[in-house]
Amino acid sequence: QKEVExxxxxxxxxxxxxxxxxxxxSNSAFQYFMWYRQYSRKGPELLMxxxxxxxxxxxxxxxxxxxxxxxxxxFIRDSQPSDSATYLCAMSRRGSTLGRLYFGxxxxxxxxx
Amino acid sequence: DGGITQSxxxxxxxxxxxxxxxxxxxxxHDAMYWYRQDPGQGLRLIYYSQxxxxxxxxxxxxxxxxxxxxxxxxxxxxxxxQKNPTAFYLCASNSGVGYNSPLHFGNGTRLxxx
Numbered sequence: 001q002k003e004v005e006x007x008x009x010x011x012x013x014x015x016x017x018x019x020x021x022x023x024x025x026s027n028s029a030f031q032y033f034m035w036y037r038q039y040s041r042k043g044p045e046l047l048m049x050x051x052x053x054x055x056x057x058x059x060x061x062x063x064x065x066x067x068x069x070x071x072x073x074x075f076i077r078d079s080q081p082s083d084s085a086t087y088l089c090a091m092s093r094r095g096s097t098l099g100r101l102y103f104g105x106x107x108x109x110x111x112x113x
Numbered sequence: 114d115g116g117i118t119q120s121x122x123x124x125x126x127x128x129x130x131x132x133x134x135x136x137x138x139x140x141x142h143d144a145m146y147w148y149r150q151d152p153g154q155g156l157r158l159i160y161y162s163q164x165x166x167x168x169x170x171x172x173x174x175x176x177x178x179x180x181x182x183x184x185x186x187x188x189x190x191x192x193x194x195q196k197n198p199t200a201f202y203l204c205a206s207n208s209g210v211g212y213n214s215p216l217h218f219g220n221g222t223r224l225x226x227x
Binding site: 044 | 144
């Protein structure tokens, strides 16, 4: 079993829809949780970064962490065609450098106009 | 503009040849990393360096080598011992200090070995 599981999709939604992306993990030592967005042939760019359980909002994006269920989510409100990309969840262990990340496979999202 | 520069963007090599991928950063970050991305798989850590002249193996270091002679530079050599070298290689960096410094990535080098 991989330490981080993420449904690869693809996910296709109309413009304006609310998108929900999810990851589960098995290692209870994970304490820092990130979401990256990756456009085709580009490097990932950091979208959201959260520590431990709870919600964090940034504009149209909300990241949610439920450590008791080992489940993290990213919600995108009012989705736009420019949100079409692959979304990667990533996490880091307690006591580890934040660069030492464990990634999900990524979910490919298409938002059509 | 601060950032991470990876070159070249595309690289083609014959099997049995070593190849070196370049990574330079002007973010004044102490720590640098190499990840590999394959279709349908998450990124996997190859090597990382938290300080000049020091580096550690990641999860898939076999067949790769690195050096860290300068803070700004962290080249990756893919040797002929790497069984499946064709992949998208991503270099990243962070300040390496504390827990409030997420990774920043370059735009990758796509290596094809035939």
